Amino acid sequence: MGAALAASGVEDVAKCGYGRTLPIPRCVGCSGACGIIFSNIPLTHAYSTCQENWHLIRNRLAHSVYDYPLTAEESSVFLVVQESFARPDQVGYLVAASNSNYAADCDLQPATDFGIPVVNKAARALALRFKGDWKAQELTQKQFYMNFTTEGLDSGQWKPCQNPAQISHCFGVGTRRISLDDGLTWLAVVVLPWGAFTNGTLQQQRLIEERVRQRMDAIQAARADTWRKAALLVCAAVFFVLTAGWIISTVAVKSLDRLLDYLRKLAVLDFHGLPGLDKSIELRLSPLREVAELQLGFLNLARSVECFARFVPETVVRSILRGDRNSTTINVRKRQVTIMFSDIRGFTSISEALSQEDLLTLLYLYLSEMTKIVERRGGVVSEILGDGLLVLWNTPDDLEDHNVAACSAAIAQQKALPKLNATFASMGLPSVAIRIGIHTGVGKVVMIIRSW
Structure with missing residues (x-):
């Protein structure tokens, strides 16, 4: 088979179909094609x-x-x-x-x-x-x-x-x-x-024609209705003028009443339910521009007071909000107070052994827990000195049995240590032990709040 076959077309084979023949390439020992391949569809x-x-x-x-x-x-x-x-x-x-x-x-x-x-x-x-x-x-x-x-x-x-x-x-x-x-x-x-x-x-054309017809009918009906609406418009305008003032005053009064309730809660440092501080409460701004500006001003005030109360004893903040002049000037008073000082034993060695991140974590957990304990018993954290807490009782507000309250706080701090140390252990941090000193006596208490 010296010539390659490349015929294709419709052929009368076993079933009439499209046939294709191709030569098998030359193989070893053959001179020319070794055969053909035939396919039929x-x-x-x-x-x-x-x-x-x-x-x-x-x-x-x-x-x-x-x-x-x-x-x-x-x-x-x-x-x-x-x-x-x-x-x-x-x-x-x-x-x-x-x-x-x-x-x-x-x-x-x-x-x-x-x-x-x-x-x-x-x-x-x-x-x-x-x-x-x-x-x-x-x-x-x-x-x-x-x-x-x-x-x-x-x-x-x-x-x-x-x-x-x-x-x-x-x-x-x-x-x-x-x-x-x-x-x-x-x-x-x-x-x-x-x-x-x-x-x-054609379907679209008929649909468009039907819509145009409906639109024309609607225009005719609207034209007939225009005169009726014109007559009603005059009456509506008069009614609107009379009722607009009443609506505006009602909206303003309701918004101002709600704002007054928020101010009363802020005065006693009750931040629960205050917009801007409680995420579940949303302050809806009044449509009246002047009232809305008052509401925005309240939001800024509430956030400032809440932030201020984090770093200044709440009794001092309440006195300032009540307008107590002694709270905003240098005030020296002689009174009996109870003082507590507590710190972590061997804190220097602990701080040298920990990384900065672990040390900050340990201090944050420790100080947060100890601060809550003393504040629940009427104590005022005067200073935080590294790992130490300086806490005062019976100042600036009077507290009955303040010495008992301080001792109760000291015992509570000791009882809180096992649970706190278990938390430290789960985080790979060392256990801590604390030292506590308490003294009750008469002294001069100086309260300084800078006035701007």
Whole structure:
């Protein structure tokens, strides 16, 4: 087999189909090709593909957007041989059509002679348009579209659709080039009645016309209603003027009453339920600009007082908010007080052994717990000196049995250590022990609050 075989085309084999032969490359000990490989695809596959695509088109056109009931008598998807190097005589022959499985017996014929009218008309229109040249430049493009009217086909004339009144005689055609191999090309053709292309447009046109009609009716009704509304507008204007003042005053009074309640709570350092501090409470700004400015000013004041109360004893802050002049000046008073000082034993060694981050964590947990204990028993934290706490009782406010309260706080601090040390252990921190000193006596207490 000295010459390579490269024939392809529609052949009458066991089943009519698309056949392809290729030579087996030269092997050791052979002079030339060692054999051939032959493959065959039955044309019944092409028929099934045409039918499947036709059904897809029909289902798409049945959608409410197009609302077109497509039938097989007026439409088709078919395949035509466009190029065949092995069988040039088959150019223009019908390969398969969605309307008929005619190729099952391999009795191929030109598409222009096919017995199903819609396929025959579409093939004749294409042949007339391109003068029988199935390899015309437009058809060799990937896709091509055109339309035609059946009038004139019998006399050998191709005419495009121009008169909407001839829609029943008009069809649309779309083609797509399919290259099977280097020597064989098929042309897929879809032919649909022109109404399938225009029905959706007509539906939209009717919908637009109906909307325009409804709009015109609405305009007429609105015009008739305008005079009635004009009469009512004068009455409404008078009513609005009378009620607007009442509404504005009501809104302002309610907002100011609520703001006054917030100020009363702030005066006693009750931050629960205050907007800006309690996330569950949202302050709704008044629509009145002046009242809204007061509300925003209150939010800033509340945040400032809350921050101030974190670093200054609450008794001092309350005195300032009450307007006590002694709280805002240098005030020296002689009174009996109880003083406690507590710190961590061996804190220097502990601080040297820990990293800065671990040391800050240990101090934060320790000081937070100890501060809560003394404040719950009426103590005022005067200073925090590293790991040490300086706490006062019976100043600046009077506290009955202040010495007992200090001792109770010292015992509570010692009882809190085991739980606190367990927390430290879970975090990989060392345990701590504390030293506490308490003294009660008479002394001069100086309270200094800078006045700006």
